[in-house]
Amino acid sequence: MSRVPYLASRLQGFNTTIFAEMSRLAAETGAINLGQGFPDTDGPAEIRGTAIAAIEQGQNQYPPGPGTADLRHAVADHQQRFWNIDVDPDQEVLITAGATEAIAASLLALCETGDEVVVFDPTYDSYAAGIAMAGAVMRPVLLRPPDPADGQRFWFDPDELAKAFSAKTRLVLLNTPHNPTGKVFTVDELAMVAELCLRHDVIAVTDEVYEHLVFDGEHRPLATFPGMATRTITVSSGGKTFSLTGWKIGWAVGTAELISAVRTAKQYLTFANGTPFQPAIAAGLRLGDDYFERFRDELLAKRDLLCGLLTEAGLLAYRPEGTYFVNADVSAAGIGDGIEFCRRLPELAGVVAIPSAAFYHDRDDGAALIRLCFAKKDGVLTEAGQRMIGAAFTG
Secondary structure, X not given: OOOOOOOOXXXXXXXXXXXXXXXXXXXXHOOEEOOOOOOOOXXXXXXXXXXXXXXXXXXXXXXXXXXXXXXXXXXXXXXXXHHOOOOOOOOOEEEEOHHHHHHHHHHHHHOOOOOEEEEEEOOOHHHHHHHHHOOOEEEEEEOEOOOHHHOOOOEOOHHHHHHHOOOOEEXXXXXXXXXXXXXXXXXXXXXXXXXXXXXXXXXXXXXXXXXXXXXXXXXXXXXXXXXXXXXXXXXXXXXXXXXXXXXXXXXXXXXXXXXXXXXXXXXXXXXXXXXXXXXXXXXXXXXXXXXXXXXXXXXXXXXXXXXXXXXXXXXXXXXXXXXXXXXXXXXXXXXXXXXXHHHHHHHHHOEEOEEHHHHOOOHHHHOOEEEEEOOOOHHXXXXXXXXXXXXXXXX
């Protein structure tokens, strides 16, 4: 790969994301875009109305650097309400420009050059870039596709996880429910991670943006495991939960000492953002249980709709336990690998997907997989599925 002029060596290879390439293909061909992970409907009217009112009331200048007191209290109440975690909203909550900034600021604040960060591979694409920007080294632990004998679950080898930890390990960066696989880590799996963190004196940063989209199993924050409350930074956001991904309102929760460290880095990234959106997300976090249950049930139905259509199209769909996404094995479709399949799919079927290989440290590990987003209107999913069913998938 040729070197990009002027770009620092630590960011070589990160210049163009697969999302940009596939979204460009969608725009050029008019294909249905099931690649990038955003819904095609807006979030609840009461949340949007709160933002509009805030704008009209003049809430348009810088908010406090840690976030508005109202939103910090709403996040603290949310953690207690859903996960029974007691949080001090004044010292233990930091509002960020989406979960992406919370993760980046955590890496920049906590990692020294050469420190190692354990991740589960495949990873969301910002993880590797954030680790590189922090001067740290990524240590991936492979999530293998489901074994027919083990149902639909992506899995990892516990011995490989144990070997990834060493005296150099500073952080484990854990995403559950997991993008891109849709895996929900079990209590036993999380207990393994917690035990290794305690044994090696490692901090955990947990990306839990899909916490309210668990279809099978249960979400259990790593911070609730024995000994982990004082060494875990829990990250989430309002984007996925309220279908408002463009607002970029996220948060980090942890001890006062951890949050103080993350805030030091965050204040020199964006300092603060999204003033009128902060009261709106606070209102969202205070919605009744019926909203969160209905939201999950709607996405569950969409998951099942798309998985059924993909199966009918001749692909092996791995039914996700959570998130917006389904992975499918294209081996049976007669087209070389997932990258080639995705590049030809707009022409063959008028649909855009993401090759899962783009999320893997070693692309060969995800060569046969593609990822599709089902957070779309039912009619869009049905049309995309019918186009794929009608496509001639040949080598």
